[in-house]
Amino acid sequence: MAKLQLLETFSLQETEDGYRLLVSAVGGEALYVSITPDQMDDIIESLEAAMGGEDGEGVEEDEAF
Template sequence: MAKLLPLQSFSLQETEDGYRLLVSAIGGESLYVSITPDQMDDIIDSLENAMGGEGEGEEGAEGNEDDVEY
């Protein structure tokens, strides 16, 4: 299991294939991750659900998980 470290910073850049995400953790190394457009949509949906299902009422909150893996 990966060690949980606090977020220090992140940076998102659009690329020809989708996106490139740079994540840096306090006390850890930086990590670049490539993200497809479909994965970005899933990330956005997950963040909206975590924030209360923006604009979707109670229906958007159904099925929320603390740890969702895509």
């Protein structure tokens, strides 16, 4: 299993075949990952679910504003 490391930087670039993601961990080497459009859709859906949904449902907002 891979060692859990803190994220230092990331960047995402669109390519002809999908996307290229550059990720680096604190004190580690950079890693380029090729992502297909379908994989990017899955990543986006996962992030939306983690944040409480596309419409913000389930995300608590500060009522002081």
